[in-house]
Amino acid sequence: MEGKRERRSSQIELLRKIKEFTRGLVDDLRNGRSPVILIYRFRSYCTDFNSKCYCGSDLPCGKEVLTLCSESHVRRLDVMLRVLLIIRQLLQENKHSSKRDIYYMHPSVFLDQSAVDRALNDICVLMECSRHNLNVVSAGKGLVMGWIRFFEGERIFDCISSPNKAYPVPVHVEEVRDIISVAHFILVVEKESVFQRLANDQFCNASRCIVLTGRGYPDVPTRRFLRLLVDQLHIPAFCLVDCDPYGFDILTTYRFGSMQMAYDTKYLRVPELRWLGAFPSDAEKFYVPKHCLLSLTAEDKRRIEAMRLRCYLKSEVPEWRLELELMLQKGVKFEIEAFSARTLSFLSETYLPSKIQDELKVMHLIAESDRGKKSTLFVLEGRIPWEHCRLV
């Protein structure tokens, strides 16, 4: 875990790089040259099935060259330098700011939040650092509950004392320390409504777990925190998303990272994350009422078609791709809430235990196969004795 001393040293290094960068600009201008700024491009996936790709290697896939020769470049440079100036100030004064705060410093120049986001990404690539190193943090969108206790700096997050109470995900993940957990698995849910359903159903009492939500597309702290928990606790992590293109995309964001922050994917992705549901086949298996099944729109179909071409689906999770194709084939989608149509507690009492049991079985078999020896499953029929489910 990165402590204060490490953070300070990273700040000093960043300040040095910013100075070096500025000196380079001035030197070019002094010599009557246009500054040439090379920004490496990264991608978390490609759609070229025919050639062997290196998307998972974390290596750059190309570079962009910014000069004073094109208006779009100069505008991008203008925004980037303004953001860099703000960041330099944050680092020098050891303060933090959000992306939105930065946007509101020059809204008429930035025009759009996306310009600031892009500038931050450019700066991270140029300075070879992560966004949190720039002292830019988001307000914190994620929520966590369950069998865990930790500190963020001096602040304690004592979730374990009331496991069904929602806590915000820590923003300064690098300052998280002293994690104590007796959880057997981590459950990531796409939406806050599902998170609240599980809290109401006292799901963490029945299942010794940690539940996390990024409330839609997860922000950086949520993804970093999940990554930290998986790295530190060595327990299984499952993901529950709506059975629609957006849910699937959110799932892949957790597991493989987003395209926008592909340069930092190695610190944000969670390759251990397993897709728990909802699968297209779950609609029949768990008797989702027909009125809860919505037809895929043309846009949904277009998104699915585009997603199924992603290289990582083919190389790493071909079974996900099959589910995606099944979704397209069935032509319907449904939300997690559809499981509550019959009884409110169906999700926490029936669906999740069943799915987790299945997943654990699969994981166990894989582990056994890896060990090359047979093993007896602890998981029994009916209600699951969670205390026996931890597989280490």
Place this chain on the structure above:
Amino acid sequence: MEFSSVNTLCFHLISSAFQRCRLSEQICRLSVILNSSSSSRHPSVQISISDTGIGSCLKEFQDLKFSWGGITENWDGMLRVNTTSISDTEVYNYQISLKENRSSRRINRLPSHQKNGAKFSGTEVLLSFVESLDILLAGVHSFLQKMLILRIPNIAIQLVAEDCDVPGSRYEKVFLANKSMQSPILALNLEHLKSGFEQYILTHGNSLNSECSSCFPSWEHLKVGSGRACCTENELVMEAVIVISDISKDDNTCLRESGDKTEVLYFKDFSPSTIPQSSMKAMKSVHWRKYGLNLVGIAQQDGCALLEWENLPKDTHIYIVLHSYHQQYPTVIRTPGKKFQMDRNLVKRSIKLSLDDLKEKHAGALLSARATKICSYAPDLGKTIAGLILTSNDLEFQGECLSLLGLQSQGVEAEIVENRIKERIVSVIEMNDKKDQKTREAAPFLFDDNRLREEEFQEIDEEEDYDMMALED
């Protein structure tokens, strides 16, 4: 060469006299004398156009063509020509009737006069026709005033007009091209044209005796560019001069007739002339946008082209003059079809060279629309980079950067640093803009071959005509 009015024929004869003077490369006088008698029943004007230039070869009169539709009563078609070359021992006198067809036209030789060993050369052409003296005088005056733009330094032009029946009616004016001359006699015609055109602008069309001080308090600030394109095959030359002035219009009492539009003056063989269609087309197809200019309209008015611009800065005015001439005298006329294309290519090329020349000489002038947009970011970039330097808590770094910018590290104001960086950025953008243009143009002129050049012209034309489709619509 065909003429439809006696006035235009007179202008041509003055122009020929001017050419003979020019080619003599000696100090030369050109006199235009208009005499009338208001008391006579049919008030006619007798015109004498005389010069001390090289003698005339009669071919130029042989080739003249006059269309007689409806004006036969004004003039009898007779020209009287007296001419001698420096090597001749006598002055030859001729009479030519332009009423006769060119093919059957006879030149009547009249008795000559002995020069008695005197060494001189010159020509006098006389004709007489029915016209108001005032109207003819005004036309010739305006014509000669425009000729001053050419500023051929060895020629003095005298204009005399008199009504013999009105005592004291004699009018006399001398047009001297070499007033406050800056270019030597043997300088290129283009240099003379540049200097003459500047003078023309500064004196509001040569109508003032000196530069207009209210419009041009500092006339050195005129931005001038010139270009010369030629076709070696027929020695046809096209010269262009482009001038950009920045005049504050708010407190300017001298209003131009053409307003913000650009009046393009056209000279053909050293004579003010109506701009031909080929040149109009050529100007349409110039890639003005490369120079930050947006041409939105082109029209012909009183023999000149009027170019209408969009988004021209409020105080900026553009002036253009074109001069097309043959190096040979008298001129060799090529087949019209090919000539049209060649004229067009030469106009485009000469304008382009003038724009490049102006851009090269004047920093910040004629930046392409793209470069202008890029430059608009320079103040912001300057401010931000200055911020990155000045708000750093590393004084050594600050000092180093300021020193790179050629500034003192002690107590320098932020604004000075911002401006210095901004200037450097603008300078880089301007340089890139020039470099871009040169890079794009380098390929067509790898070989200095006339034929190749013309082919390239053709290609560029086709390409750029596409850009102008909207304008034509």
